[in-house]
Amino acid sequence: MTATVDYDDLLTRYEPVLGLEVHVELNTNSKMFCGCPTTFGGEPNTQVCPVCLGLPGSLPVINCKAVESAIRIGLALNCQIADWCRMARKNYFYPDMTKNFQTSQYDEPIAFDGYVDLEVEGKTYRVEIERAHMEEDAGKALHVGGSGRIHGAEYSLIDYNRAGVPLIEIVTKPVKGAGDKAPEVAKAYVSHLRDLLRALGVSDVRMEQGSLRCDANVSLMPIGSEVLGTRTETKNVNSLRSVERSIRYEMTRQAAILDDGGKVKQETRHFHEGEGNTSPGRSKEEAEDYRYFAEPDLMPIAPSREWVEELRGTLPEPPAERRRRLQAEWGFSDIDFGGIVSSGALDLVDATVVAGATPGASRKWWVTELARRANEAGVELDALAITPAQVAAVQGLVDDGKVNDKLARQVIEGVLAGEGEPAEVVEKRGLAVVSDEGALSTAVDEVIERNPEVADKIRAGKVQAAGALIGQVMKAMKGQADAAKVRELILSKLS
Ligand code: ADP
Ligand code: MG
Ligand code: ZN
DSSP states (O other): OOOOHHHHHTTTTTEEEEEEEEEEEEOBBSSSSSSBBTTTSSSSSSSSTTTTTTTTTTOOOHHHHHHHHHHHEEEEETTOSSSSSSSSEEEOOOOOOTTTTTESSSSSSSSSEEEEEEEEEEEEEEEEEEEEEEEEEEOEEEEESTTTTSTEEEEEEEEEETTTEEEEEEEEBBSOOOGHHHHHEEEEEEHHHHHHHHHSSOOOOOOOOTTTEEEEEEEEEEEEEEEEEOEEEEEEEESSSHHHHHHHHHHHHHHHHHHHHOOOOOOOOOOOTTTTTEEEEEEEEOOOOOOEEEESSSBBBBHHHHHHHHHHHTTTOOOOHHHHHHHHHHHHOOHHHHHHHTTTTHHHHHHHHHHTHHHHHHHHHHIIIIIIHHHHSOOOOOSOOOOOOHHHHHHHHTTTTTSSSHEEEEEHHHHHTOSSSHHHHHHHHTTOBBHHHHHHHHHHHHHHHHHHHHHHHHHOOOOHHHHHHHHHHHHHHHBOOOEEEEHHHHHTOOO
């Protein structure tokens, strides 16, 4: 094993170059070339037909909605849309692909030459898009026995429900010039795509379910060089955090090899979340020959300019403009607003405001309490088991005086633990603030009795001394007393 390399130090010698390939599963009702449903999680092999099983004599027909989504994605990525393009056959054998070829696009992608601008720590980075093309997903192989890989398995089961689900593959041009921020730029790019695709309504973009998958190519070149280094391709990185971590890891791994005078091997690699490292997969020293050729069973796709312009009219507000608008509407400083964006909470805060909470309260819950919990659990904010509507409901309970902030945090904990809606959690856990005079009065009397000196001070007019007694009452009532009422009671009893 090669020596470890300090991350900051390697950047004095090498420039990282990235290439990001993102696969997006579209949320069309039916598959790319047949009418089979695309619902996730169905009983294996129940969502199949002769076309997606590749039976002889079956003929595919392209899904118009998928083409429409592809064009809208292309437009949102500032791409050119082809006047005319075709599907192509990518020939290879694998048991999860019944036809022995994947219907994809090759030299005629539907969208090409685009870009996205990303803001990372106050600086703008432009990532250029090479192409966005249409293809179909493969089935899913389940290797039973052994490690879960095909190697060493006792037998394999195949579910073809996913075979033929429409995919869009978005490929960047080599991304240079991000320097030490390369991992963050990659994460921001995938996060931007996710937001954009969600806003377009074309995919449910769930990285953990595989409807958004990222392969991260990384290489290093000596600073000052113009020649790209040898890249590795880390496959199916399935969370935003992993995009960043796997790239950072590959940069240090490759730097150690190059420092030793070695050569980086061109190969695919797998990222291991637990260990935070990558291990080799398939060697790619020789380009695979897929014997691509234009698909003869499908018509060429020639979207009219009118249709493309009509679709351009359906694009959502661009993310950067939306951010400017929301910051102005919510009245946050750059720092407060930047905190929302960098913690990935923008959509969540927006939805919480729409659900009725103030921007300040929405921001507070997501950026502090919930961000902390997400961080502890090692998941993204939006993977937490709480919805913006529930967060707004928690704040509603605070506003109505039913719970205080401290209790509200326990309500959130209950919702996250699956104990039900906020009001149910308050009920089940008995969290409501006690403002019932009888119960409070008894607790206040007890505390006064135990603290005669403090009581005397208050009687003598030293009202500030009440704080100590309030604290004790709150403690006795496990934080569930209505503090304002307690204060009122103490002062009236001792006046
Ligand atoms: P493959 O079929 O091997 O996955 P693609 O062309 O689909 O190749 O994708 C390769 C990705 O890597 C693209 O995003 C491309 O811009 C990028 N890339 C190409 N060469 C390099 C390199 N030397 N270093 C980093 N990224 C690269
Ligand atoms: Mg590729
Ligand atoms: Zn089918």
